[in-house]
Amino acid sequence: MVAEIGFGAIFITLIFTLYGIGAAIYGDRTKSQRWILSAHQVLKLVFPVMTISVGSLLYLLATDHFEVVYVADVSSRSMPLYLKLTALWGGQAGSLLFWSWLLAGFSSAVAFRKWDRDRDLLPWVIVVNLVTLAFFLVLNVFYENPFTRYWQDASGILVSFSRPEGAISVFPRDGGGLNPLLRHPGMIIHPPMQYLGFAGFIIPFSFAMASLIKKRSDDRWIRLSRGWTLWAWMFLSLGLVLGARWAYDVLGWGGYWGWDPVEISALMPWLTGTAYLHAVLIQEKRNMFKDWSLVLIILTYLLVIYGTFITRSGLLSSVHSFAQSRIGPIFLVFLTLTILVSAWLLSSRWKILRADHVLEQVLSREGLIIIGVVLFLGMLVASFWGVLFPILSELVTGQKVTVGPPFYERVAAPIMGGLLILMVLCPLAVWSIVSYKHLGRLLWKPFLVSLAGIALPLWGGYNRWPAVIAFWLVAFVLAVNFFEIIRRTRVRRKTEAESWGTALLHVLKRNQRSYSAMIVHIGVVLMALGIIGIEFFQTETQATLAEGQQLSLGSYTMTYEDLAVFDAPDARNVARAVVSVERDGRVLGELYPRRDFYYDSGQPVTIPGVRSTLLDDFYVILVDWKAVTSEGATFKVYHNPLVKWLWVGSLVFIAGVVFATWPGKKTNPRQER
Amino acid sequence: MSEYQEMEPTSRKRTPLKFIVGGLVIVAGIIFLIASSLKSTAQYFLTVDEALAKSQVGELEGRNIRVSGAVLGDSIEYDIDNLELSFTIAQVPADNQLLAEEGGLAQALHNAVTDQNRSHLKVIYHGPIPDLLKDEAQAILTGEMLPSGEFLADEILLKCPTKYEGAVPEQIDLEQE
Numbered sequence: 001m002v003a004e005i006g007f008g009a010i011f012i013t014l015i016f017t018l019y020g021i022g023a024a025i026y027g028d029r030t031k032s033q034r035w036i037l038s039a040h041q042v043l044k045l046v047f048p049v050m051t052i053s054v055g056s057l058l059y060l061l062a063t064d065h066f067e068v069v070y071v072a073d074v075s076s077r078s079m080p081l082y083l084k085l086t087a088l089w090g091g092q093a094g095s096l097l098f099w100s101w102l103l104a105g106f107s108s109a110v111a112f113r114k115w116d117r118d119r120d121l122l123p124w125v126i127v128v129n130l131v132t133l134a135f136f137l138v139l140n141v142f143y144e145n146p147f148t149r150y151w152q153d154a155s156g157i158l159v160s161f162s163r164p165e166g167a168i169s170v171f172p173r174d175g176g177g178l179n180p181l182l183r184h185p186g187m188i189i190h191p192p193m194q195y196l197g198f199a200g201f202i203i204p205f206s207f208a209m210a211s212l213i214k215k216r217s218d219d220r221w222i223r224l225s226r227g228w229t230l231w232a233w234m235f236l237s238l239g240l241v242l243g244a245r246w247a248y249d250v251l252g253w254g255g256y257w258g259w260d261p262v263e264i265s266a267l268m269p270w271l272t273g274t275a276y277l278h279a280v281l282i283q284e285k286r287n288m289f290k291d292w293s294l295v296l297i298i299l300t301y302l303l304v305i306y307g308t309f310i311t312r313s314g315l316l317s318s319v320h321s322f323a324q325s326r327i328g329p330i331f332l333v334f335l336t337l338t339i340l341v342s343a344w345l346l347s348s349r350w351k352i353l354r355a356d357h358v359l360e361q362v363l364s365r366e367g368l369i370i371i372g373v374v375l376f377l378g379m380l381v382a383s384f385w386g387v388l389f390p391i392l393s394e395l396v397t398g399q400k401v402t403v404g405p406p407f408y409e410r411v412a413a414p415i416m417g418g419l420l421i422l423m424v425l426c427p428l429a430v431w432s433i434v435s436y437k438h439l440g441r442l443l444w445k446p447f448l449v450s451l452a453g454i455a456l457p458l459w460g461g462y463n464r465w466p467a468v469i470a471f472w473l474v475a476f477v478l479a480v481n482f483f484e485i486i487r488r489t490r491v492r493r494k495t496e497a498e499s500w501g502t503a504l505l506h507v508l509k510r511n512q513r514s515y516s517a518m519i520v521h522i523g524v525v526l527m528a529l530g531i532i533g534i535e536f537f538q539t540e541t542q543a544t545l546a547e548g549q550q551l552s553l554g555s556y557t558m559t560y561e562d563l564a565v566f567d568a569p570d571a572r573n574v575a576r577a578v579v580s581v582e583r584d585g586r587v588l589g590e591l592y593p594r595r596d597f598y599y600d601s602g603q604p605v606t607i608p609g610v611r612s613t614l615l616d617d618f619y620v621i622l623v624d625w626k627a628v629t630s631e632g633a634t635f636k637v638y639h640n641p642l643v644k645w646l647w648v649g650s651l652v653f654i655a656g657v658v659f660a661t662w663p664g665k666k667t668n669p670r671q672e673r
Numbered sequence: 674m675s676e677y678q679e680m681e682p683t684s685r686k687r688t689p690l691k692f693i694v695g696g697l698v699i700v701a702g703i704i705f706l707i708a709s710s711l712k713s714t715a716q717y718f719l720t721v722d723e724a725l726a727k728s729q730v731g732e733l734e735g736r737n738i739r740v741s742g743a744v745l746g747d748s749i750e751y752d753i754d755n756l757e758l759s760f761t762i763a764q765v766p767a768d769n770q771l772l773a774e775e776g777g778l779a780q781a782l783h784n785a786v787t788d789q790n791r792s793h794l795k796v797i798y799h800g801p802i803p804d805l806l807k808d809e810a811q812a813i814l815t816g817e818m819l820p821s822g823e824f825l826a827d828e829i830l831l832k833c834p835t836k837y838e839g840a841v842p843e844q845i846d847l848e849q850e
Contacts, residue, residue, distance in 0.1 A: 367692075371699065378703035385707060390718060400718035400767065402739055403711060404815060404828075410710035415703075542800070544754050604804045623801040624753050634753050636801050 003068055003147040006056030007161060010097070013049045013104070014137040016042050017130040024130070028123035039126045040111060046133060047101075047108030054101045057094060057146055061087050066172040069159055070094055070146045076177035076600050078571035083183055089191045090178045093146035098192075099308065100136040102199040107133060110203055110228070118220055124210035132202055135334050143327050177600040180572070186246030194239030194266060198304045200232025201273060205301040208294055212345045217352040222280045222293065227661055233277060234657040236270050241650040250607065254540065254619055254638035256646065259405040264383045265310040269303035271383070272296050275376035282366045289366075290353040291346070292373065298342045299380075305335055363439065365429040372422050375415050382411040409535075413466065416528065420473035423521045427484045427514075442487075446479035453478075462641070467536040470528065477525045481518050516660030523653025526645050533616075533642025542623070542636040554639045555583050556618050561590070563625055563633050573597040577622045577633055581611055593622040593635070614648070616641045716815065721764040721794045728818040739815050740824060741767060742794060743785035744831070746808025758798040762812050764791040782809045798826040805831035 020042030027035030057070070061084045066072040074090040075083075089095040107129040115122055140146065151158045151167035158164050181187070204225035211221035243263070244256040257263060276296035282289050309331035361367055386403045393401040428442045453475020454468055462471070485507070493503040508515050543551045545560040552558075562578040576594035580587060591609030598605070611618040617640040625633035717738045719727065724740045727733050742762030749760040763785040766772060775781040785791050786809050796814060806812075806829070816826035 370696075374696070374699055374703070378700075378706075381703070382707045382710075385711070389711065389715070401715050402718040403715050404739075407710050407714040410714065411706055414706060542756050544756075602807075606801070606804055621801060623756065624751065632753075634756060634801075636756070 002056045002059055002065070003149060003161075006053045006060070007141075007145065007147040009049050009053035009056065010100075010137055010140050013046055013053070013100075014134060014141055016046060016049065017134040017137065020046075020130045021127055021134065024123040024126040036123050036126075039123065039130075040115075043111035043126050043129060044108050046104040046130075050101045050104040054088070054097060057097060058085055058088060060147075061085060064175070066175045067149045067169055068146075069148045069150060072150070072172050072175040074175070074178050076175040076571070078569075078600065079178060079183075080570060082188075083178055086182075086188045087178050089195070090182055093140070093144040095191065095195075096136060096139055096144050097146050099195050099199065100133060100140060102192075102195050103129075103133050103136060103202060106199050106203055106228075110206075118224065120214050121207060121210040121216075121221065121224075124213045125206045128206035128209045129202060139327055139330065143330065174600075177571075177598065180596065180598040180601055180603050180605045181250060183605075184246055184250050186242050186249055190239055190242040190246055193235050193242055197232050197234075197236025197239050198269065198308060200228060200235060201269065201297075201300050201304050203228035203232070204276075204297050208297045209342075209345070212294065212349055215349055215352060217290065219280075219283050219287070219290070222284060226280075229273075229277060229280075230657055230661045233270075233273050234654060234661075236266075236273060237650070237657070238654060240266060240270060241647070245647065248643075249610075250605065254538065254608075254621075254636075254640065256534070256643070259386075259408040261387055262310055264387060264408070265303075265307045268380055268383050269300050269307055271376045271380045272300040272303055275373045275380075276300055278369045278376075279373050282369055286366055289370070291350070294346060294353070296373075298346070302335060302338060302342075305331070305338065309335070363425070363429060363436070365426070368422050368425055368429050372419060375418050375422075379412060379415050382408065382415075417470065417473065420470070420477060420525065420528065423477045423525065424473065424480050426521065427481055427518055442484070443480070446476060446483045449479040449483075450476035462533075462537055464536055467532050470532045474525045474529050474532070478522065481522055485515075485518070512662070513660060516656050519656030519659055520653055521656075523649045523651070523656055526649030526652055528649070530643045530646030530649060533645065534640045537641045539639045540637065542634065544632050544634040546632045551635060551637060553618075553637050556639065557582050558591070558618075558620065558635075558637065560633060560635070565625075568596070571599045573599065575622065575625060577609075577625070577635075579609065579620055579635070581618055591618075591620050593620045595622050612644050614642075614644050617643050718767070720767050721762060721792050724794060724818065724824070725792055725822075728822070733818045735817065737815065737817055739813060740794065741765065741811065741813045743782040744806060744808060744810045744812050745786055745793070748795075749806060751802050756799055756801065758800070758802055758806075759795060760806070761793050761795050762814075763788070763793050765811070778811065779809075782811055795823045796826050797823055798829060803829050803831055 020039045023035045023042070024039035027033070027037075027039060060068050060071050061075050062081060064071070064075070064077055064084075066075075070091060070093050071087075074087040074094065079087070087094065089098045110125065110129065145161055148159055148161045150170040150172065151160060151164055152170045153164060153167040157170065158167055163169075204222075207221040207225040211218075243266070247258070248254075248256040273296075276293060279289055279292045279296055283293050309328070386407055390400055390402045393399065424443075424446075425439075428439055450472055453472045457463070457468065457471045462468075485504070488507050489500065489504045492498065492507050493500060496503065496506070498506065539554060541551065541553045545551060547560055547562065550557050550559045558579045558581050560577065560579055563575065564578075565573065565575045568574050574594055574596050576592055578590055578592060580590050582588055588611060591611055593609035594607050596605045596607065597603075606621055609620045609622075617638075619638040619640055621636040621638075623634040623636050717723075717727075717733075717736070719738060719740050721740060721742045724733070724738065740762070743765050745761045745763060749758075751758050765781055765785045766775070772778055772781050775784055796812075797819075798814075798816075811832045813830040813832075814824060814826040815828040815830075816824055819825050
């Protein structure tokens with residue numbers, strides 16, 4: 001019964017969306033407010049109705065209804081309730097439903113905003129939102145129905161939603177259980193954040209398309225969707241960072257990012273989304289590069305759809321391919337149609353997108369931003385080429401040739417370097433024209449301070465030259481931002497005769513956008529610090545130890561104390577080692593690397609023991625042990641310098657974005673400098 | 674360089690030549706970066722058959738390549754003291770159409786493991802034993818062919834296609850509704 005309700009809700013939403021699309025288009029053509037209003041109501045309704053469907057699936061998961069195929073696939077009796085609920089996005093069909101639900105959430109939310117101005121955009125915002133939603137609902141109804149059930153007739157077990165003739169219901173006693181790798185707090189939050197980020201970009205895209213269709217050349221669509229874009233971007237960034245964290249904590253190879261095809265396809269919309277966020281700044285302030293903003297947001301939307309397709313199609317070999325599927329062709333059709341429609345809209349309106357100004361100087365803020373955008377796009381092209389190259393080379397030469405992490409690392413490192421240089425100049429550059437003399441005056445002090453950024457790591461023994469340059473750039477960005485805040489506070493203090501504290505507060509408040517950008521950039525360079533640390537200076541060793549024996553890596557020494565093997569209540573067998581860690585003769589504490597073996601899926605999961613400080617991580621993996629005699633266990637040990645800054649930096653980054661979206665006194669961007 | 678101060682007001686429609694040139698230089702730099710990185714890091718992606726054939730004519734000497742195949746469960750050996758892992762993979766076709774003819778990836782992997790006539794390749798790897806390494810898993814290995822005809826892997830990617838979706842649960846109770 002609940003399955004029928006759940007499926008019925010999806011189906012009704014699909015009918016709604018199809019009606020809404022028609023009503024909005026007809027209403028816009030005939031200028032009939034009644035039809036537009038009707039479509040507007042549909043947009044408000046999609047979220048509540050989809051919630052019924054998601055609620056039904058959650059109920060089935062929570063109450064162990066294993067006759068539903070999806071529940072039997074991803075859940076099992078022994079799982080705790082919170083895992084049963086998060087199994088909603090543990091498999092293909094459920095995650096598509098979850099995706100549609102989030103999308104419906106964004107669509108309904110945008111329907112509820114104040115629509116007293118710019119009503120001409122409304123019908124097309126509705127259409128774009130509903131078309132996207134309809135696409136995902138079609139997948140759920142016709143291809144990946146999460147509510148199909150097991151039946152049995154004379155010929156055997158059948159899988160179908162409605163009862164086949166002559167068949168009886170089948171109730172499996174237990175399900176297969178959630179993939180053990182997904183049973184981790186990071187994995188519980190990572191997919192929703194990633195999906196929220198993906199789904200959120202529908203809003204700026206729908207405003208962009210509406211503005212294009214209506215032949216408007218102003219930047220209203222950007223302003224209207226700015227808050228949405230920032231939130232979507234924040235969720236996408238958070239999703240990527242959480243995924244990295246999960247890999248670091250669970251996958252047990254001492255890394256955080258493997259340039260896996262799925263990681264790349266999640267990174268690509270982030271690259272274009274980030275480029276878009278920067279390009280729109282120029283359009284808002286200088287009314288230039290309108291075409292860039294549009295192309296970038298269209299690319300972002302396409303890459304979001306492509307990313308969902310890659311993550312969910314099982315097309316590529318990767319740690320993320322938990323499923324295989326037949327939804328590939330329909331995704332390609334939808335992508336192609338979107339490309340064609342967007343290209344036609346862009347080309348037929350190209351003339352009205354002409355800029356008001358031209359680029360006057362490279363060192364102006366718009367010049368720097370454009371270089372940044374080009375660098376982001378360069379990384380995008382490299383990523384795309386890395387995915388496409390194997391396919392092309394097979395077509396042309398008949399021989400499959402692939403590229404791995406070394407390719408991406410070699411391309412990404414110089415591009416990251418370029419971005420760091422831009423971040424040094426960014427807080428100092430102003431719009432339109434910069435005087436080199438002025439720039440020099442602002443730069444020399446932070447430059448001197450940044451030299452400490454070379455001295456410190458050299459003193460600590462970190463002396464590979466690409467890393468030293470990177471360390472120096474990180475220090476330079478930090479110093480420039482720090483000096484700039486002090487300088488502006490001092491000016492304010494002088495002119496307004498305020499105390500340091502009040503002056504700082506006023507400065508931050510008065511120009512919320514520019515300071516949130518500073519905070520985000522500081523977050524980025526702190527993350528860069530962590531990446532440099534682990535990429536250039538990771539060391540590792542391995543050994544088999546008897547109890548009481550020691551293993552040294554760098555200045556650390558670990559002692560193997562004990563190992564226990566026991567059954568945990570949720571149907572897993574745990575082998576847990578106790579090792580004590582010391583440095584320079586001082587005992588620092590105990591670590592508990594372990595290996596969980598899940599009976600239902602027959603799969604082990606390796607959980608490292610990590611001692612993490614701002615300076616370095618000591619990361620221990622339990623590789624193997626001699627089960628009966630307990631005479632020895634094998635460990636692999638990593639020393640990861642500075643990696644914690646990756647997580648600290650991402651917190652700063654997120655704080656910066658939240659600060660940017662924080663409702664404050666809205667300053668008119670055109671008057672800002 | 675202080676030419677900006679005397680800069681003529683430019684025409685409203687055209688971007689000055691120097692920016693176009695500058696932009697092209699950046700774009701060319703990125704293209705060069707991608708092309709040169711590609712050249713030095715691209716790897717052949719081969720099946721077991723192809724890897725054996727190519728290595729016999731000496732085409733793979735000193736080259737980093739990728740090989741895919743099906744893991745033979747019985748062949749997995751792990752030397753705990755040296756963390757040396759060895760196992761054998763069997764030929765699986767890479768072509769999607771051939772895979773479909775065999776009845777999908779899971780079936781193809783099963784066939785590869787049970788069919789005695791498939792060519793085999795012994796793999797050696799130094800490091801922890803991967804969690805997903807088991808019979809009939811699809812292995813994608815990065816590394817190089819040794820003169821001995823074995824494959825020295827430095828990265829192992831594993832996939833077990835049947836595990837989570839589509840398989841009917843084993844214990845099924847039949848109940849009349």
